[in-house]
Amino acid sequence: xxxxxxxxxxxxxxxxxxxxxxxxxxxxxxxxxxxxxxxxxxxxxxxxxxxxxxxxxxxxxxxxxxxxx
Amino acid sequence: xxxxxxxxxxxxxxxxxxxxxxxxxxxxxxxxxxxxxxxxxxxxxxxxxxxxxxxxxxxxxxxxxxxxxxxxxxxxxxxxxxxxxxxxxxxxxxxxxxxxxxxxxxxxxxxxxxxxxxxxxxxxxxxxxxxxxxxxxxxxxxxxxxxxxxxxxxxxxxxxxxxxxxxxxxxxxxxxxxxxxxxxxxxxxxxxxxxxxxxxxxxxxxxxxxxxxxxxxxxxxxxxxxxxxxxxxxxxxxxxxxxxxxxxxxxxxxxxxxxxxxxxxxxxxxxxxxxxxxxxxxxxxxxxxxxxxxxxxxxxxxxxxxxxxxxxxxxxxxxxxxxxxxxxxxxxxxxxxxxxxxxxxxxxxxxxxxxxxxxxxxxxxxxxxxxxxxxxxxxxxxxxxxxxxxxxxxxxxxxxxxxxxxxxxxxxxxxxxxxxxxxxxxxxxxxxxxxxxxxxxxxxxxxxxxxxxxxxxxxxxxxxxxxxxxxxxxxxxxxxxxxxxxxxxxxxxxxxxxxxxxxxxxxxxxxxxxxxxxxxxxxxxxxxxxxxxxxxxxxxxxxxxxxxxxxxxxxxxxxxxxxxxxxxxxxxxxxxxxxxxxxxxxxxxxxxxxxxxxxxxxxxxxxxxxxxxxxxxxxxxxxxxxxxxxxxxxxxxxxxxxxxxxxxxxxxxxxxxxxxxxxxxxxxxxxxxxxxxxxxxxxxxxxxxxx
Numbered sequence: 001x002x003x004x005x006x007x008x009x010x011x012x013x014x015x016x017x018x019x020x021x022x023x024x025x026x027x028x029x030x031x032x033x034x035x036x037x038x039x040x041x042x043x044x045x046x047x048x049x050x051x052x053x054x055x056x057x058x059x060x061x062x063x064x065x066x067x068x069x
Numbered sequence: 070x071x072x073x074x075x076x077x078x079x080x081x082x083x084x085x086x087x088x089x090x091x092x093x094x095x096x097x098x099x100x101x102x103x104x105x106x107x108x109x110x111x112x113x114x115x116x117x118x119x120x121x122x123x124x125x126x127x128x129x130x131x132x133x134x135x136x137x138x139x140x141x142x143x144x145x146x147x148x149x150x151x152x153x154x155x156x157x158x159x160x161x162x163x164x165x166x167x168x169x170x171x172x173x174x175x176x177x178x179x180x181x182x183x184x185x186x187x188x189x190x191x192x193x194x195x196x197x198x199x200x201x202x203x204x205x206x207x208x209x210x211x212x213x214x215x216x217x218x219x220x221x222x223x224x225x226x227x228x229x230x231x232x233x234x235x236x237x238x239x240x241x242x243x244x245x246x247x248x249x250x251x252x253x254x255x256x257x258x259x260x261x262x263x264x265x266x267x268x269x270x271x272x273x274x275x276x277x278x279x280x281x282x283x284x285x286x287x288x289x290x291x292x293x294x295x296x297x298x299x300x301x302x303x304x305x306x307x308x309x310x311x312x313x314x315x316x317x318x319x320x321x322x323x324x325x326x327x328x329x330x331x332x333x334x335x336x337x338x339x340x341x342x343x344x345x346x347x348x349x350x351x352x353x354x355x356x357x358x359x360x361x362x363x364x365x366x367x368x369x370x371x372x373x374x375x376x377x378x379x380x381x382x383x384x385x386x387x388x389x390x391x392x393x394x395x396x397x398x399x400x401x402x403x404x405x406x407x408x409x410x411x412x413x414x415x416x417x418x419x420x421x422x423x424x425x426x427x428x429x430x431x432x433x434x435x436x437x438x439x440x441x442x443x444x445x446x447x448x449x450x451x452x453x454x455x456x457x458x459x460x461x462x463x464x465x466x467x468x469x470x471x472x473x474x475x476x477x478x479x480x481x482x483x484x485x486x487x488x489x490x491x492x493x494x495x496x497x498x499x500x501x502x503x504x505x506x507x508x509x510x511x512x513x514x515x516x517x518x519x520x521x522x523x524x525x526x527x528x529x530x531x532x533x534x535x536x537x538x539x540x541x542x543x544x545x546x547x548x549x550x551x552x553x554x555x556x557x558x559x560x561x562x563x564x565x566x567x568x569x570x571x572x573x574x575x576x577x578x579x580x581x582x583x584x585x586x587x588x589x590x591x592x593x594x595x596x597x598x599x600x601x602x603x604x605x606x607x608x609x610x611x612x613x614x615x616x617x618x619x620x621x622x623x624x625x626x627x628x629x630x631x632x633x634x635x636x637x638x639x640x641x642x643x644x645x646x647x648x649x650x651x652x653x654x655x656x657x658x659x660x661x662x663x664x665x666x667x668x669x670x671x672x673x674x675x676x677x678x679x680x681x682x683x684x685x686x687x688x689x690x691x692x693x694x695x696x697x698x699x700x701x702x703x704x705x706x707x708x709x710x711x712x713x714x715x716x717x718x719x720x721x722x723x724x725x726x727x728x729x730x731x732x733x734x735x736x737x738x739x740x741x742x743x744x745x746x747x748x749x750x751x752x753x754x755x756x757x758x759x760x
Contacts, residue, residue: 018294019158020165023428024363025293025356028156036152053291054348056153061347061562062582 026060027053085125092118099384100189106379109455112192113373116451120444123200128440131205132433135640135648136212140433143753145219145426155219157430160437167425167442169359171207171417172366174253174553175410175625176446178516180454182618183407184465185395187385188458190404192451198405198412199447202655206629208439209636209652210418214426215435216749222422226635228748229642234731236574238631241724242419243567244717245624247595249416250560251602252621253553254339255613256515258331258603260546265321266311266506268331270543271550272324273307274354281353293356300357308543312536315506332607335557336600342554343561344592351558358552365548369452372527378459386462387490394470395514396615397676398669402662406622411450413655415628417443431755453516456523463493464501464522468513471612473696475511482511506539514614517553521545557599564595605710610697616678619670620717623663627725630659634732642739642747660729667722671715678718682711 019029030049037046047055077085095115098107132138149155158166183191214220220228223242227235261268277300284296314320326334342350391399396407410416421439429435457465466486467475475485479495486493502510505525513519525541566582568591573580579587606613633656640649670677685708688695698704739746 016159016161020162021360022293023158023162023166024169024359025352027291027293028153028158032156033152036150050290054286057285057348057352059153061351061559062566 027056085122088118088121092122099192103384106381109373109378109380109459112188112380112451112455116192116196116448119196119200120448123204124441124444127200128204128208128436131208131440131651132212132436135645135651136209136435137645138212138432138435139752140431141755142432143755143758144215144429144432146428146430147755147758148753149218149427154424155427158428160430160434163425163428163434164438164442166428167420167438168445169363170420170424171414171442172362172446172449173410173556174256174517174549175414175416176450177453177520177549178256179408179410179618179622180450181457181516181519182395182469182514182614183404184382184454184457185386185393185469186389186400186404187383188380188454189384190389190400191408191454194404194408195412195447195450195454198408199443202629202633202658203411203413203417203447204440204443205652205655206413206415206632206636207417207421207443208435209639210632211421211426211435211439212432213636213639214422215429215432218750219426220422222418222632222635225422226631229635229638230731230735234728237724237727239567239571241624241631241721241728242628243564243571244720245415245628246560246564246567247598248602248617248621248624248717250339250557250564250599251606252614252617254332254335254557254599254603255606255617256517257335257550257553258328258607259513259515259612259614260517260521260550261326261331262328262512263325263509264507264546265324266315266539266543267546267550268324268326269314269320270304270307270311270547271554273311274304274357274547274551274554275350277303277307278350278354278357281357282349285353286348296353297356297360300353301361304357304361304547305544308540308547311543312506312539328607328613329604332600332604335554335603336596338554339557339561339600340592340596342558343565343596344588347562351555351562354551355555355559358548358555361548362552365545366449366452368528369449369456369524372524372531373452373455376527376530378455378527378530380455380458381460382458382462382465391676394466394474396618398619398666398673402665402669403619403622405658405662406619406626406666408450409622409625409629411447411453413626413629413659414446415625415630415632418628418632453520456527457516457519459527460519460523461493461497461501462491463487463497464510465519466491467493467498468510468519468522470512471514471610471615472512473610473612477511479509479511504538505542506536507542512612514612516614517546517549521549561592561595561599564598565591568594601713605713608697608703608706609710610695610707616714619666620714620721623666623670623718623721626659626663627721630656630663630725631728633659634728638732638735638739639747641736642742642745643749644742644745646740660725663725664722667718667725670718671722678711678714682708682715685711 030052033052034046037044092115095111095118098111099115146155146157150157180191210222213225217225223235223239226238261271281296281300285291314324389400391397396403425438463486467482475482479498483493483495483498498510502508505522521542524545525538528541529538569580569582569587581587602617606617609616633652636652637649637656640652671679674680685695685704689704698707
């Protein structure tokens, strides 16, 4: 395996870890959301990461579901 | 639709035959070797082989035959993609998320309690249970929700079974949740009673979480990772400083509480944590506990692999006859009630029909996430069992037996436990307490402290150092308390919403979740419900866990039975009757276990709540006092508590029987129908919606 390959591998592993860690806290991928807004709802304002985070934080504890014992 | 199953290659056949032989050999050693203690690695290897074979063969049959998962079919995440709740996500990310949501304190506590019967009964139930019941439930509910726009368990029950059974099941879930919260909070109370070090570190998580909350809200919004690292460092500092608190009498006095006071503190805390804005306390602690949980599970795995401990607990102890001190009742049905999470956990059906089905990008991935995720949890349960069984059995029983049975001094405890055949000296018990920086190890039932001592000894074996064992012990206690308290806060909020929804059926304004009045009323009801059982546990003559854990197990397995009955019904509704036994057998098994356990808890001469209530009532009538009650009022309270537990057990039986009746009726109808009658959403080809 070349050095570039190893670096790409490490980067995607890191990206996976960050994405999983955030999702475990109820925060989905921000970039994916922005992309979704641009493609499907161009008329809507794109929230900053801070706004997006707050909205998700409230949403996580709003309804049922949650976690296991 | 049916993906053709490829013929296995010769190399593949040889590989799977080899795994089967290794697994069978290791399992044989675990089950049959009696002349000398065995090493934990045998157990680990046997488990891994069973999991691999179960996943490769049984879960494939479920995916292709029972559920007929179709990789060409569009999932809810693709169809309803909104970038927030419904997002097609990489399967490994979904797997990590799903595992973090299902694995909690349950798989760590149940197996530790079950170790009183030896490591073999627990191991066999975890392995068989997960492959044929637990993982089946998880993947089937997930697969069913995937075909129904990611709907919840309650919604699917109402749709497939009818409104009335749907509401009945919802009441069941609410009661289950109250018992879960009470019994988990009781685990924390047991761990922190007269432990200034532990109480200080757990109390320190409150200011740490507040700091994290403010940071995430105002200073660097949404930077979870960096603040979690800061939080973790502060937590470790609090463990280190806890020793100073413990060694300084004036400071230690501030954090030294008895069980009753701790119960009240937790009740008050649960109330505030669930009415405060979530960003301030609940969310940041949730983040911290999630990361710490995953990290600690990894640490436990590493410790077991490196330390490779010998199992000191016998394979089978004499307590399979139902006379055990940790929980009473025979191997059947109480082993299957005591180990719920790890083998089969009804709670998972709520998660498998919650966020996870809204994230899967492809239906085929449900097998890995649902079935595979549950196998991972079973592995956590096996590790907890190993940690408990690698302890000196004398120490294990000293920690987990109620004072009413073994006495309250180390001399009495050592003497009683030695008569059971587990030779232990008072010095050994005192020495263990000293090593972990605690005044005593007696009366610490509930699994958490036992696991913490086990983990501390394993980790100390790898990384020795003066006083390090006490640090490891308090680290393990802190991590368990942290995620139990997070469950308590979040559960109180969820319970509040459920109470508001149920109350809203009677009086509509109570449904408004943004109204402060109905919010406070519902929270007080919710905290009052679990708080009652927590307090009852804190003053219980048998230490609480002995009484409450069976109630929790019955309730959890009851929910699993409901979920599996639903899965059976849907299988028949889809006209796949030849697979009806796949969900049907575990459903029947759980119905039998819960009903038998509930029956014995009501009518058995020795272990029932009825007998306990009668014993204290008779004593009262003849003017006698029975320990630990000291006044007539306390006697009366014990009688009342046991009667409440009787009523609750009766309610659970009624719930199971009602749901069984409704399910069987619907199954018979669906069997007679000559066409599929399940409420699945129509097929949409994945290729038609993705570019």
